[in-house]
Amino acid sequence: MQNFTFDNPTRIIFGQGMIARTGGEVKRxxxxxxxxxxxxxxxxxxxxxxxxxxxxxxxxxVVEFPGVRSNPVLSHALKGIELARSEKVDAVLAVGGGSVMDTAKTIAAGVKADPGDDVWDFFTFKKKIKGALPVVTVVTVSASASEMNPGAVMTREEGAQKFAISSPFIQPRTSVLDPTVLYSLSPAYSAYSSVDIITHMLEGYFNNREPESPLQDRLVEGLMKTVMENTEVILKDQRHYNARANVMWSAILAFNGLTTAGMGFVSFPAHMIEHSLSALYDVAHGAGLSITLPGWMSYAVNKSPAKFARLGREVFGIEEADDLKAAVEGIDRLKRWFSAIGSPTSLKEAGIPEGDIGKIAENASVIAAVWGMKAYTRETIAEILNLCRG
Amino acid sequence: MQNFTFDNPTRIIFGQGMIARTGGEVKRxxxxxxxxxxxxxxxxxxxxxxxxxxxxxxxxxVVEFPGVRSNPVLSHALKGIELARSEKVDAVLAVGGGSVMDTAKTIAAGVKADPGDDVWDFFTFKKKIKGALPVVTVVTVSASASEMNPGAVMTREEGAQKFAISSPFIQPRTSVLDPTVLYSLSPAYSAYSSVDIITHMLEGYFNNREPESPLQDRLVEGLMKTVMENTEVILKDQRHYNARANVMWSAILAFNGLTTAGMGFVSFPAHMIEHSLSALYDVAHGAGLSITLPGWMSYAVNKSPAKFARLGREVFGIEEADDLKAAVEGIDRLKRWFSAIGSPTSLKEAGIPEGDIGKIAENASVIAAVWGMKAYTRETIAEILNLCRG
Known part of the structure; x- marks a missing residue:
């Protein structure tokens, strides 16, 4: 176990009827x-x-700032910063999913930027976030865990760059989660959300500096089984309270720092490549991940089959003794599960032309460089994308 | 899943060499x-x-206040409150295990009590804690999770009453945990610590209002397996860094609110009865729990064998199909494991006379009443204690 700081002060208010507590939280x-x-x-x-x-x-x-679209764009957030400044608001309240929360976080940090600072410099790590307005969230799509973490993702239209920031200043002070708000979430988006949750966990599971991490492995496996079985319930019964509640709480635990505490640096190759897909094409984030995650797993499996085999055995109950065989079967089972819940598992299925692989790899290699993932050159990324073709 | 608030703002600074960060944290x-x-x-x-x-x-x-003993007493904490007041300190720093942390928390709350208030009224819930000095901890014995929760336990010598408080005001602002400080912890106390950690988890696992809680069950089972296998490593090699680190972090997660989020009211019968053992006799808290937990489990198993069977199957790999048989075997395996690591599993082993069962039950029934556990009358507690005889 490596040294770590775990500092996650977001107050979570969870359950049916809890949105009534929002005003009191903002009033703080x-x-x-x-x-x-x-x-x-x-x-x-x-x-x-x-x-x-x-x-x-x-x-x-209340000063209203609607209009956030999925895969949110910087130009819109900049307008929000302007409005927040001119109206001298005391706090930012996000009511929505990851895109809305991330826009709110970007606005909160942007308001406190020095005059003349380019907010995009926060995303390229050229400038450091030095403060932010307090952020409160009411979650309506549960997947990103943005409600209990310090991150935010934003796309700058110029150059189609989808980058991320992370700062304790933008971590929500309070997040309100009422599972009944998810009743109206479509089956497709319910599935994409679960793909995103699972990908957050598995990127930590496979991509960290700690070779032995039994506790974190078990946390991830327990969360993953819970998300999978409850997603299946939801797809049959959209208004199943306990299933919605279990996925909603699991989404947070999957990406609030808990499962990677003590694991050292974690890299996010499936997210990195997906960011390029949703920056360049009209693809939902979760739908992109169900393509890039199995593709990346197929690329990485030969280097360390043991961990992939563990996943296959613990989560899918595969009894195969040979590590590589169990690993490959596990990846196949995950891919088939993504298909079964209605999320695409190939570029082809998502309508992304194979001929664009070079262009996508070029875009993703810029993210890889910013995120400090030196091993992921343009060529490596193209190799992974070839495994995503279908 | 029931409605809940999860609000755990303690900053955890974890790892070798991290004690050097203590001063900076207190300085805040x-x-x-x-x-x-x-x-x-x-x-x-x-x-x-x-x-x-x-x-x-x-x-x-620094104003020094040493002398905390295990099963800490109110009279000592009251002296600490007096000293903290007269010296006008800004914060309280605990350097120790649960007893020291709980004394520090009691002092922190006591300093902010109204003049003339009886601090013991906080423990009997006659008065509510309205504020506290900031608490910082450096953990030297890892079991209570007091370093990341709002609780504290204290014994009042008069009447041998061992009660507890819980308030967000006394939750540590920062806790510093360096696993190497545990290298000097004796095998006996290493074992007692693991018993305490496991009991915290299992009380939530068995004693809550939520009949179905797959996620929390899996978290507990994953934590429990991790604590058990790493305790075995520690008893062979006291200076095994990763084993110490895994137990140290598991101790926190076992009792910081995570495993019981959404479970409704949780009662603590094994702790309740143990508090009387350590209030009346010279018994280490963990040693008392390895007696009362299996005793309580044997008492409760007939009422809901399914959950006890689940523990037996998931943690001990028992393959028995009949729930009651699997449950009973699981309890037996847990008891044998406690014995194997060197913790007593009967009153007899701990030198507590059978003839005292009435007196212990009388003492514990007072705690049960204060903790709102109406089902635990003097007679019921005596029945459980009879199952602890050995």
Whole structure:
């Protein structure tokens, strides 16, 4: 086990009816809040009304900033920063999924940037985030764990670059999670969410500097089995409270630092390559990951079959004694499970032309460089993408 | 899954050499600290010197308050409150195990009590804790998870009452954990610590209001297997870094709220009865638990054999198909494991006279009443104690 700091102060308020507590949580930080949300689905399913009622009850005035789209873009966040500054809000409240939360985090950090600073420099690590407005979230799509971690992902349209930031300043102070809000999430997006959750865990499981990590391995395996069995329940019964609740809480634990504590540097090759897919094409993040994760696993399996075999045995109950065979069968089982829940597992299925592999690899290699993943050259990434063709 | 709030803001600084960061953490809260410790073992193993050097480096002045004994007593904590008040310290630093941390927490809360308040009223829930000095800990015995939870246990000599408090105000702001400090922990106390850790998990596993909790069950089973296999390594090799580190981190996760999130009210019958054992006799807390936990399990198994069977199958690999048989075998295996690591499993082994069962049950029934465990009358507790005779 390597040295680590675990510092995760987000207050999680979890359960049916809990959105009523939002106003009181925002009020801890002031009386005027920027309300960030997406394309208006929260107005159809009643969440908007619940949030507004709670803010009103707490005497918090609201400045609205809607319009976040999935795979959120910097140009939109910049408008939010401007609005937050001119309205002098005390806090930023995200009501939505990963895209909305990440936009809110970017706005929160951007407001406190020095005048003249280019916010994109935070994403390329040229500048360090030195402060942020307090962020509170009400989660409506559960996958990113952005509600309990210090990260945010954003795309800059110029150059189609999808990069990420991480800073304790933008970690939400409070996140409110009511599993019933997920009832209206479509089967497709419920599946993509579970792919994202599983990928977060498996990237830590396979890509860290700690050769022996029995506790973290068991945490991941337990979480993964829970996510898989409950996703299957949800796809049969969208309004199954316990299944939604189990996935919602697992999503947080999968990516709030718990499963990688003591593991040293963790790299995220499946996310890195997926960022290029969703920056360049109209692909949902989870749908992209169900292509890149098995592709990357097939690339990496020969280097360390034992860990891949462990996954196959512990999660899929594979009894094969030979490590490489068990590993390959495990990857195949995972891929088939992604297919079974309705998430694509090849570039072809997602309508991405094979001929674009060079272009995608070029885009991803820039992310790899920024993320300090030296082994992932343009050529290596192209090799992995070839294993994603289908 | 039931509604819950998870709010655990303690910063954990974990790893070899990390005690050097103590001063900087204390400095966040002021320049004068009350240093609480035990019988002086920290002066022999070098931890005291490391802590003092770090505080000096950070320009923090120190008021010493040593002398905490295991199963800490209120009268001593009251002296600490007096000293902290007269010296006007800004924070309380515990350097020790559960007893020292709990004394530090009691002092921190006591300093902020209203003049004339009886601090013991916090423990009987007659008065509510309304504030506390910031608490920082350097952990030297890892079991209680007091370093990352809001609880503290204290004995009042008058009436031999061992009660507990829980308040977010006394939750440590930062805890520093260096696994190498455990190298000097004796085999006996290493074993007792593991018993305590396992009991914390299993009380949640068996005693909650949520009938179905697959995720929490898996977390507990994964933690328990990790603690068991690493305890066995430690008893062969006291200076095994990874084994010490794995147990040290597992101890926290076993009792920081994670494994019981969403489980509703959890009761602690094995701890409740053990508190009476260690209040009345000179028994180490973990040694008492290896007696009361299997005794309570034998009492409860007939009411819900399925969950006990699950433990037997998942943790001990028992293949028996009949639930009750698998359950009973599991309890027996756990008891034998406690024996194997050197912790007593009967009152007799601990030198506690059978004839005292009535007296112990009387003492424990008072705790049960304060803790809201109505089912545990004097008679029920005596019945459980009869199963602990050996």
């Amino acid at each position: 930080f002031g009386t005027k809040v920027l309300l960030v949300y997406g394309q208006g689905s929260i107005k159809k399913n009643g969440i908007y009304d619940q949030v507004i009622a709670s803010l009103k009850e707490a005497d918090v005035s | 809260f002021g320049t004068k600290v009350l240093l609480v410790y035990g019988q002086g073992s920290i002066k022999k193993n070098g931890i005291y010197d490391q802590v003092i050097a770090s505080l000096k480096e950070a320009d923090v002045s």
